Amino acid sequence: xxRNVLLYTMGLAVLSQANTLWSAETSAAETAPLIKCxxxxxxxxxxxxxxxxxxxxxxxxxxxxxxxxxxxxxxxxISSTYGLKDIGLIQKIxxxxxxxxxxYTYEINSKEVTKLxxxxxxxxxxxxxxxxxxxxxxxTTWPEKADTFSFVMINDLHDDNAKHEKLLKATGADxxxxxxxxxxxxxxxxxxxxxxxxxxxxxxxxYAWEKCFFMLRGNHETRGAMSRKMHDYFPTKTxxxxxxxxYGDVFFVNLDCGEDKPDGNKEYGGLxxxxxxxxxxxxxxxxxxxxxxxxxxxxxxxxCHIPPVGGQDSDLIIRKTKLDGTVxxxxxxxxxxxxxDLEIYNKFLPFMMDNKxxxxxxxxxxxxxxxxxxxxxxxxxxxxxxxxHGVRLDVTPEKITYHVINQEGKEVFSKDxxxxxxxxxxxx
Ligand SMILES: [Fe+2]
Numbered sequence: 001x002x003r004n005v006l007l008y009t010m011g012l013a014v015l016s017q018a019n020t021l022w023s024a025e026t027s028a029a030e031t032a033p034l035i036k037c038x039x040x041x042x043x044x045x046x047x048x049x050x051x052x053x054x055x056x057x058x059x060x061x062x063x064x065x066x067x068x069x070x071x072x073x074x075x076x077x078i079s080s081t082y083g084l085k086d087i088g089l090i091q092k093i094x095x096x097x098x099x100x101x102x103x104y105t106y107e108i109n110s111k112e113v114t115k116l117x118x119x120x121x122x123x124x125x126x127x128x129x130x131x132x133x134x135x136x137x138x139x140t141t142w143p144e145k146a147d148t149f150s151f152v153m154i155n156d157l158h159d160d161n162a163k164h165e166k167l168l169k170a171t172g173a174d175x176x177x178x179x180x181x182x183x184x185x186x187x188x189x190x191x192x193x194x195x196x197x198x199x200x201x202x203x204x205x206x207y208a209w210e211k212c213f214f215m216l217r218g219n220h221e222t223r224g225a226m227s228r229k230m231h232d233y234f235p236t237k238t239x240x241x242x243x244x245x246x247y248g249d250v251f252f253v254n255l256d257c258g259e260d261k262p263d264g265n266k267e268y269g270g271l272x273x274x275x276x277x278x279x280x281x282x283x284x285x286x287x288x289x290x291x292x293x294x295x296x297x298x299x300x301x302x303x304c305h306i307p308p309v310g311g312q313d314s315d316l317i318i319r320k321t322k323l324d325g326t327v328x329x330x331x332x333x334x335x336x337x338x339x340x341d342l343e344i345y346n347k348f349l350p351f352m353m354d355n356k357x358x359x360x361x362x363x364x365x366x367x368x369x370x371x372x373x374x375x376x377x378x379x380x381x382x383x384x385x386x387x388x389h390g391v392r393l394d395v396t397p398e399k400i401t402y403h404v405i406n407q408e409g410k411e412v413f414s415k416d417x418x419x420x421x422x423x424x425x426x427x428x
Pocket of ligand 1: 183243305364
């Protein structure tokens with residue numbers, strides 16, 4: 001249903017722009033290059049990847065790609081919906097049936113559609129892009145097996161491009177398998193230009209043509225006019241913002257926290273429905289924890305922008321380890337929990353506590369909390385990252401080590417999470 005709504009909305013948007021662009025009047029956009037930006041990779045896994053780029057006028061697009069170093073004719077991928085090739089301003093082409101752990105070269109192509117009437121078609125500019133600053137576009141699919149790898153989490157950037165660039169460098173993102181943006185990255189955007197100038201230009205210009213990133217929503221991605229177009233910019237395999245993926249022996253679950261205040265709060269104008277949306281994710285989680293891939297994984301890592309907090313009446317102990325090594329037990333993180341914290345505590349946390357989750361990664365509080373959640377003899381490490389640090393996570397067969405790193409590249413905290421043994425809960 002959501003997909004249909006999105007497609008309908010996209011269609012209206014394209015037609016609206018088309019009515020202007022397909023008229024006889026010359027607009028400034030008609031003189032701009034057709035391909036607006038170099039591509040960024042989304043939803044990568046062992047066998048597929050979605051290549052995304054934008055055009056200045058409605059276009060059809062395709063990708064030519066081939067295995068690097070193999071002397072064969074390039075393959076071509078297109079995108080179509082209901083049998084019709086997609087025409088729009090955001091180009092999203094999924095390459096399928098790729099080989100795991102294999103490097104491919106690729107080129108992006110767009111052709112402007114200037115008239116679309118029954119039996120009458122006109123086409124404008126056609127453009128091709130195949131490199132970034134002279135470097136041929138390539139990507140490497142995720143390997144089938146990976147005992148050792150690293151990934152990076154960045155959260156709560158709140159439009160700060162300088163901080164974004166510093167954290168990518170500080171966390172060594174260039175050697176990470178992927179980057180996960182864990183919410184409040186793209187707050188309150190009002191138009192397409194904001195999406196580029198306040199976020200997208202950084203990954204597009206530093207790494208995103210060859211390395212995938214995941215964009216998880218925080219509570220701020222749900223605000224402003226662009227909130228209803230977020231998925232168009234950042235497609236996922238499920239057409240949802242909550243989904244799972246696997247890299248090596250790690251099973252990842254990306255959860256979508258929703259808003260932090262009750263749906264009826266005046267700040268939302270009666271336009272949100274997050275309580276039922278979080279309940280929808282309960283049904284999703286019921287299925288996830290039964291998946292063989294979940295059960296077999298060496299590690300199970302969850303992302304959720306807002307951390308779960310139950311408040312003073314809960315039976316949860318939040319054991320905080322401070323930077324000086326001292327430990328403090330509490331029922332809360334910082335003050336009384338808000339509605340969103342409680343919802344995630346009640347609806348999401350039980351699945352993690354009861355199904356051997358190994359790590360929960362959060363943000364939102366703009367403060368660093370290095371914690372273990374302890375409840376009924378079960379322990380879940382929870383890192384609530386601040387808005388000024390980045391996190392690099394190194395995975396080995398023996399442990400996951402997370403490093404909290406400041407913008408100057410200095411590690412301020414690290415923690416080892418050993419691979420689970422049958423009795424791991426008893427060691428705490
Ligand atoms: Fe937040």
